[in-house]
Amino acid sequence: MSTGSILECVPNFSEGKDIKKINAIADAIRSVKGSFLLHIDSSIAANRTVMTFAGEPEAVVNAAFEGIKMAAEVINMQEQKGVHPRIGATDVCPVVPLKGLHIEDAISWAKRLGEKVGSELNIPVYLYEYSASLEYRRALPDIRKGQYEGLMEKIKLPQWRPDFGPATFTPQSGATVIGARNILVAFNISLDTRDIEKAIYIAERLRERGYVKTEEGRRVKVPGTLSKVRAIGWYMEDFECAQVSMNLLDYRVTSPLNAWETCKAIAEEIGVSLVGSEVIGLIPESCLLEAGSFVFMKNQEELPHDKQLLIHTAIEHLGLNKVKPFEPQEKILEYALHHAGLI
Secondary structure, three states: OOOOOEEEEOOEEOOOOOHHHHHHHHHHHHOOOOEEEEEEEEEOOOOEEEEEEEEOHHHHHHHHHHHHHHHHHHOOOOOOOOOOOOOEOEEEEEEEEEEOOOHHHHHHHHHHHHHHHHHHHOOOEEEEEOOOOOHHHOOHHHHHOOHHHHHHHHOOOHHHOOOEOOOOOOOOOEOEEEEEOOOOEEEEEEEOOOOHHHHHHHHHHHOOOOEEEEEOOEEEEEOOOOOOEEEEEEEEOOOOEEEEEEEEOOOOOOOHHHHHHHHHHHHHHOOOOEEEEEEEOOEOHHHHHHHHHHHHHHOOOOOOOOHHHHHHHHHHHOOOOOOOOOOHHHHEHHHHHHHOOOO
């Protein structure tokens, strides 16, 4: 089976510990025919679960609505704690055009979802990325600034009035950010240190926004190294180490290989080594083919025609199997879509 057009949705829920709550949300998503749940990625320390599903656009939007609805019922943000920034039970819910769709189509579906969530669930909704109604709301970190704890006061400000739903604080569910974006690779690199300050140092120099330093009493903005990259440093209790957590907003501009090699160079400057990496959710096959090819070219060896050999080489080079298992059939986007009969 294959379908004419495919929309992907990758909601991030603020629950990574209670398997009953996670399963309840997953079951709500699975209940919609025509949408296929491809992958679930949970972190206890982040207290966050990323679910990836895809299918016919209308079915995917309906599945997203059911997931957001269930999350609002089972997650109480007044009790939620975790290292990952968040403003709501469903913190962010992006839709991504995959096949037979343009970004304009995804924008339309995102707005339809946002309006439905706001009006039927009474959850404040902010539109972001390509769906943003205002330029200063385009970047997720800007909307999320202050997090859930600061939302009660932030939502009162005229410039932070939600795009849909009530302009009032909803203590249990918080707010949700919805929008259309292209494929994003969530890529975390584990360091051989527990020192969060070193992870922050590296993240600040990697990310496109860079960092601010003081020179002769003046604050000076220093741009980062990598384009289309957002990064933060944190301590990840799951692996007992500090991590550089990145969102690669366009893997064709900055790939996981670029991020890994740049992170390695900056880390070496401060006496830190890379332990391994993890992909949260799914990753396009081309990212791994690039990394695998890089190793063969670096070693001045002939490129093999065997894709699986390139992928295995990439997994080893990027340390994708060092901090937790990496199963290509489950983690590579195209393979997951094929397994679901979507391509």
